[in-house]
Amino acid sequence: MSTPATPPVLLGVSLKMYFGHHQTLRWAEQVGRLAARHPVTTSGAARLFVLPAFPAIVPVAAVLEGTGVAVGAQDIATEDSGPYTGEVGGPSLAEIGCAYAEVGHAERRRLYGEGDTVVAAKTAAALRNGLTPVLCVGERDRVAPDEAARRTVAETERLLYGLTGPVTVAYEPQWAIGAPEPASAEHITTVCAGLRGWLDAQPQHAGSTVIYGGSAGPGLLGRIAPAAGGLFLGRFAHDVAAVETILDELAVA
Numbered sequence: 001m002s003t004p005a006t007p008p009v010l011l012g013v014s015l016k017m018y019f020g021h022h023q024t025l026r027w028a029e030q031v032g033r034l035a036a037r038h039p040v041t042t043s044g045a046a047r048l049f050v051l052p053a054f055p056a057i058v059p060v061a062a063v064l065e066g067t068g069v070a071v072g073a074q075d076i077a078t079e080d081s082g083p084y085t086g087e088v089g090g091p092s093l094a095e096i097g098c099a100y101a102e103v104g105h106a107e108r109r110r111l112y113g114e115g116d117t118v119v120a121a122k123t124a125a126a127l128r129n130g131l132t133p134v135l136c137v138g139e140r141d142r143v144a145p146d147e148a149a150r151r152t153v154a155e156t157e158r159l160l161y162g163l164t165g166p167v168t169v170a171y172e173p174q175w176a177i178g179a180p181e182p183a184s185a186e187h188i189t190t191v192c193a194g195l196r197g198w199l200d201a202q203p204q205h206a207g208s209t210v211i212y213g214g215s216a217g218p219g220l221l222g223r224i225a226p227a228a229g230g231l232f233l234g235r236f237a238h239d240v241a242a243v244e245t246i247l248d249e250l251a252v253a
């Protein structure tokens with residue numbers, strides 16, 4: 001019997017609203033050059049995706065063409081078209097080359113009042129438009145790892161109820177976002193293993209991935225894999241040298 005192939009490590013970066021437009025393009029050019037030459041990405045052992053601000057998606061997709069780096073959006077409308085001022089719908093995102101759409105980030109929940117109903121509807125919108133939702137889940141306050149796992153699995157189950165398709169679940173404990181350092185390896189592996197176990201029992205979500213975000217950076221993945229199948233990076237990917245360090249770490253793992 002053959003051993004199942006190890007799935008590629010998934011490294012995502014959300015640029016949030018940190019960079020200006022031209023800075024975003026310069027950053028994307030550097031990431032594209034890195035991905036096109038690094039053995040970990042060229043071999044397919046790791047896959048990268050980036051989520052720029054909406055206006056940069058089209059030029060970033062052009063910059064990254066042929067590098068293997070996928071592009072996505074930081075948000076998606078619940079509806080596909082119609083009178084929804086300021087929103088961007090899944091069909092448009094798919095048309096401009098997005099492969100991913102982030103949903104449910106803690107900042108959107110906290111600052112823009114998005115609750116479970118909206119997050120679930122955005123997840124559904126991504127799936128029906130052929131985009132992989134990057135579904136952000138995680139407890140708001142610091143609790144023990146087992147309790148965090150229980151809450152996070154229940155949250156994921158609730159948000160994915162009735163939906164079908166592969167998802168990228170980004171475990172982001174809200175208290176670890178924008179912090180000096182990530183949650184502990186024990187905390188992350190307990191929750192990610194819980195998520196992995198739940199997903200593995202859901203054939204309708206075959207092909208799904210669990211990644212960790214929240215002050216993630218170099219030096220972390222080796223301590224949380226394989227429970228976490230990758231990282232969802234924020235600030236610590238602004239310096240492309242840090243992304244290269246993470247790829248280098250994978251090369252020697």
Ligand SMILES: O=C[C@H](O)COP(=O)(O)O
Binds near residue numbers: 214
């Ligand atoms: O979207 C990414 C996460 O919220 C992590 O951001 P951060 O690494 O800057 O804390």
